[in-house]
Amino acid sequence: MTGISAAMDDLVDAVVEDDRWTATDLEALAAQACAAALRECGYDPAGFEIGLLACDDGRIAALNADFRDRARPTNVLSWPAQHLVADAPGAVPPGPAADPFDARTHLGDIxxxxxxVAREAAAQGKAVADxxxxxxxxxxxxxxxxxxxSEKDALLMEGVERRALATLGVADPY
Known part of the structure; x- marks a missing residue:
């Protein structure tokens, strides 16, 4: 992808287990999306890294069973590296602590x-990339x-999502 900075290139470390993801240019999409979310929250993407596993339903169902006791596929799962919790429902969570040993802070894995994703996109009439x-x-x-x-947390999160997606030219998903 042209115009992507080296820092943004390094933001996402992807492991692609399902080759169907290669047609979506997932690594570029991930760099764009993760950077947009970070910027919308006031963070410079150059200071962070995120691990990404691009898999199929079978693999994510196993992960969902292992970590959430839900033996079924889902679209996305996240494992934060830090336990960041807002002080009250609807409040912005505290920022991540910088890694004292590295210039980039690992935020976690997705x-x-x-x-x-493909099934949901088709059902909702959306492009898979969006x-x-x-x-x-x-x-x-x-x-x-x-x-x-909570409803207050959902409203906060959805607002941040809408604003971040708008910077990418993606229509309001809600």
Whole structure:
């Protein structure tokens, strides 16, 4: 992708287990989406790194069973490296602590499942790339401590998602 900085290139470290992801240019999409989420939250993407697993429904179902006791596929999962929790429902979570041993702070890991993403995009009449961008923004926000458990938290998170996606030219997913 032209115009992507070296720092943005280094933001996402992707492992692609399902070759169908290569047709989506996932690594460029992930760099765009994760960087947009970070910028919308006031962070410079150059200071962070995110691990990404691009897999299929079978793999994400196993991960979902292992980590959430839900033995079924889902679109995206996130594992934050730091436990960032807002002081109150609807409040912005505290920022991540810098890594004292590295210039880049590892925020955590995201897994995304091709089958579910493609199925949801088709059902919603969206481009797979746009749905993927939304889910990667969403996953990045989870790494930053955002959640959607309470209505106030969901409204905050959805607002950040909408603004980040707008910077990428992606229509409001809600």
């Amino acid at each position: 897994a995304i499942a091709y089958d579910t 749905h993927c961008r939304h889910l990667l923004v969403h996953g990045t926000l989870h790494l930053l401590g955002y959640d959607h458990i």
